[in-house]
Amino acid sequence: MIKRVQTDETHSLRGAIDRPALLTIRRIIEREVPLASPELDDYLNPTVLEVTLDDGLCGAETARLDVQWTIHADYKFHYTDSEEVNFRWGKHPHDGDYIHVPGLEHYHPPPNASSTPDEVEESCIKQSPEALVTRAVLKLWRVAYHADAYAPLNAASNPP
Amino acid sequence: MNDQLHTDEFKDINEAVGEEWESETTPYERIRRVIAHRYMPVSADAVAEDARTSPKTARKHLNTLAEEGFVVTAAGEHGGIVYRRSPESLVVEQAADILEHVSTDELVTRIGEMRDQLNSYQQEYGVDSPEELTIEQTNQTLAEPDSDQSVIDAETIREWQTTRRNLAFANAALSIANAERFVDGDLSSTDENVPA
Numbered sequence: 304m305i306k307r308v309q310t311d312e313t314h315s316l317r318g319a320i321d322r323p324a325l326l327t328i329r330r331i332i333e334r335e336v337p338l339a340s341p342e343l344d345d346y347l348n349p350t351v352l353e354v355t356l357d358d359g360l361c362g363a364e365t366a367r368l369d370v371q372w373t374i375h376a377d378y379k380f381h382y383t384d385s386e387e388v389n390f391r392w393g394k395h396p397h398d399g400d401y402i403h404v405p406g407l408e409h410y411h412p413p414p415n416a417s418s419t420p421d422e423v424e425e426s427c428i429k430q431s432p433e434a435l436v437t438r439a440v441l442k443l444w445r446v447a448y449h450a451d452a453y454a455p456l457n458a459a460s461n462p463p
Numbered sequence: 464m465n466d467q468l469h470t471d472e473f474k475d476i477n478e479a480v481g482e483e484w485e486s487e488t489t490p491y492e493r494i495r496r497v498i499a500h501r502y503m504p505v506s507a508d509a510v511a512e513d514a515r516t517s518p519k520t521a522r523k524h525l526n527t528l529a530e531e532g533f534v535v536t537a538a539g540e541h542g543g544i545v546y547r548r549s550p551e552s553l554v555v556e557q558a559a560d561i562l563e564h565v566s567t568d569e570l571v572t573r574i575g576e577m578r579d580q581l582n583s584y585q586q587e588y589g590v591d592s593p594e595e596l597t598i599e600q601t602n603q604t605l606a607e608p609d610s611d612q613s614v615i616d617a618e619t620i621r622e623w624q625t626t627r628r629n630l631a632f633a634n635a636a637l638s639i640a641n642a643e644r645f646v647d648g649d650l651s652s653t654d655e656n657v658p659a
Contacts, residue, residue, distance in 0.1 A: 376501075
């Protein structure tokens with residue numbers, strides 16, 4: 304019981320959701336992915352930016368990317384689709400529980416965005432400004448989409 | 464768009480998106496973008512690294528942004544200057560965005576709802592702020608480590624903090640809308656229906 308409490312606390316995004324940052328991320332996505340339709344769940348008091356994707360990965364017909372960003376620049380970019388595949392890039396403290404993750408940036412792999420400590424991977428995204436993290440997520444997603452595979456989602460390089 | 468830079472082949476994802484960003488923006492734009500959502504003080508060197516420019520260039524543009532009121536400065540630990548986004552400029556920016564997209568009537572309704580939400584947090588948990596709730600929760604955990612009492616999760620605390628912050632933006636928007644009404648009203652002296 305007590306362990307669970309500590310896990311909850313130490314595995315969360317730090318601070319309030321940052322509406323100004325979500326608006327910026329929305330603008331970037333609108334420009335980079337004209338077919339996506341990013342919307343705040345609540346325009347005045349948003350908790351998440353929901354990005355409906357035109358198509359999913361590996362045969363999924365529909366997909367959505369849920370983006371959260373806090374005033375301390377912690378974030379979650381969570382993918383979910385009609386085949387019930389989930390994965391997530393994240394940045395927040397994890398109290399050293401993710402044994403393969405030296406820093407804060409990590410990746411919860413598909414098919415279920417596993418949070419099992421030894422399955423969470425170090426993220427290939429190391430940039431911190433939202434402009435660059437968002438671009439990296441969109442690029443990794445695009446590569447995976449064209450490759451029809453999940454592997455490129457957390458691969459630092461995509462050689463010719 | 465530059466096809467060369469927007470190729471999906473890359474040696475390093477971080478470098479690839481950094482180069483794209485650099486090719487589409489000026490150093491001033493990147494510095495403004497990097498500091499826009501930095502609410503804790505940072506050095507010009509740190510901003511320079513994120514904005515892919517030199518510390519000298521970062522310092523120059525950050526000082527310009529400080530003169531414009533976009534950032535505020537303070538003395539850092541080692542005699543250098545540290546920078547962060549000006550809260551005043553952030554509030555004005557968010558208020559302007561809200562007024563552009565939300566009607567005053569809806570704003571009044573939503574402000575009431577957010578206030579109710581904050582009041583219900585205070586009543587439910589018996590504390591005035593999410594910070595007090597965090598402290599109380601820590602003390603309780605230390606005092607009764609085996610307690611089965613339901614624990615308020617981090618998400619509730621974050622929702623409380625988020626609603627409080629967004630209510631502040633909404634209140635600022637409504638104040639500006641009201642102020643504008645009266646400032647404009649001064650030009651037409653025959654208005655008899657001045658609300659309280």
